[in-house]
Amino acid sequence: MPRTLPNGKQNNITIRRLKDKLGVRAVASGELILNKAVGYLIGIEENGFKYMAEALNVSRLGTGMSGIAIARRAFLEAAIYTKHREAFGSKINQYPMVRETLVNMMAEIEAGWATTAQTLKLFDEVHTYNQKNEENYPLLRILLSLLKYRGSELGVSAAKDALELHGGNGYIEEYVTPRLIRDAIVNPVWEGTANIQALEILKTLSKVSGRKFIQELRATLNAIDHRELMALRKFFEQEVARLETLIVHVLQQDEYTQTALAKKLADIMYDVFSGVHLLEEAQYDVNQDNNARRVLAVEQWISLKFDRSEDRGILANCAISEEIFNALVCFEKKEL
Ligand SMILES: Cc1cc2nc3c(=O)[nH]c(=O)nc-3n(C[C@H](O)[C@H](O)[C@H](O)COP(=O)(O)OP(=O)(O)OC[C@H]3O[C@@H](n4cnc5c(N)ncnc54)[C@H](O)[C@@H]3O)c2cc1C
Numbered sequence: 001m002p003r004t005l006p007n008g009k010q011n012n013i014t015i016r017r018l019k020d021k022l023g024v025r026a027v028a029s030g031e032l033i034l035n036k037a038v039g040y041l042i043g044i045e046e047n048g049f050k051y052m053a054e055a056l057n058v059s060r061l062g063t064g065m066s067g068i069a070i071a072r073r074a075f076l077e078a079a080i081y082t083k084h085r086e087a088f089g090s091k092i093n094q095y096p097m098v099r100e101t102l103v104n105m106m107a108e109i110e111a112g113w114a115t116t117a118q119t120l121k122l123f124d125e126v127h128t129y130n131q132k133n134e135e136n137y138p139l140l141r142i143l144l145s146l147l148k149y150r151g152s153e154l155g156v157s158a159a160k161d162a163l164e165l166h167g168g169n170g171y172i173e174e175y176v177t178p179r180l181i182r183d184a185i186v187n188p189v190w191e192g193t194a195n196i197q198a199l200e201i202l203k204t205l206s207k208v209s210g211r212k213f214i215q216e217l218r219a220t221l222n223a224i225d226h227r228e229l230m231a232l233r234k235f236f237e238q239e240v241a242r243l244e245t246l247i248v249h250v251l252q253q254d255e256y257t258q259t260a261l262a263k264k265l266a267d268i269m270y271d272v273f274s275g276v277h278l279l280e281e282a283q284y285d286v287n288q289d290n291n292a293r294r295v296l297a298v299e300q301w302i303s304l305k306f307d308r309s310e311d312r313g314i315l316a317n318c319a320i321s322e323e324i325f326n327a328l329v330c331f332e333k334k335e336l
Pocket residue numbers: 021029186189190191192193194195196199
């Protein structure tokens with residue numbers, strides 16, 4: 001829509017208001033009134049919805065990645081701050097609970113990146129190289145919704161964790177943490193909320209029964225052949241089988257129950273998918289230069305998302321080891 005018409009007059013577009021937003025203030029958002037305004041058709045008239053769906057694919061990819069990127073920045077700020085801040089006679093990154101928060105942030109980031117990389121690869125296949133087919137497109141739709149949902153959530157939780165690790169300073173505008181949290185919190189909302197992403201996944205699953213999703217996971221696990229990673233492969237094979245049963249179960253329910261279960265199912269799909277692909281990346285690192293840093297990330301991911309012990313690790317005295325802290329938070333190489 002041109003601002004000025006060919007006859008030199010203003011097009012009939014008025015700005016009702018610029019929105020006073022909680023965050024993303026660097027991007028102006030406004031409400032426009034179009035009153036018989038002139039617009040030019042782009043593309044084919046009947047294809048509007050198709051174009052919109054494709055645009056949503058791009059924006060959901062960007063939104064999910066934005067969440068992961070905010071989490072990464074939040075982690076960096078928190079890792080540096082806690083290394084220097086002294087309280088109760090010690091640098092605060094020596095305290096186990098601080099270490100646990102940092103290690104868990106990084107496990108989430110590594111897992112989130114594993115899903116992001118797979119989504120980008122498939123996105124390129126479908127959109128950049130025009131190799132869209134009945135197999136890869138439903139998988140891409142599922143991955144985009146998973147990434148949009150959980151990447152966005154991660155941005156918010158990591159920004160909040162980083163703020164808390166800064167203590168009172170984290171709440172003050174001289175630090176970046178308030179801005180991170182304000183900017184992160186729009187991601188779960190725009191481009192479709194978490195519930196809407198879960199419904200999208202359900203819709204795609206009911207069309208293709210989740211077969212491709214499960215097949216992809218099994219193929220990835222079949223390529224894990226490093227002797228030291230066999231126990232992790234076996235663990236995820238069991239989780240994939242469990243997930244397959246859950247998908248079948250959900251799809252057999254009536255519509256009300258299906259939608260009630262949609263987000264829980266999406267969460268498990270993301271946890272399994274991210275874990276399997278993090279393991280794939282861990283094997284790559286080990287084969288490259290015997291660096292097992294990401295193997296530790298997989299183990300931490302498992303204890304974060306799949307711990308079913310009733311005492312939440314208390315009786316096993318679960319505490320963050322020096323080894324895992326140095327590898328995940330300080331990026332030290334860990335030999336296998
Ligand atoms: C800063 C900003 C910029 C934006 N820019 C654009 C833009 O450029 N273009 C554009 O088109 N839109 C834009 N939006 C709109 C944005 O995409 C929507 O606000 C968002 O998708 C949520 O929709 P809604 O506001 O209608 O919420 P609602 O649909 O009213 O949702 C409210 C709550 O109900 C839940 N809910 C709704 N339906 C269901 C259901 N069926 N099952 C379960 N739960 C449900 C939602 O999950 C949510 O928690 C923007 C929004 C913001 C905040």
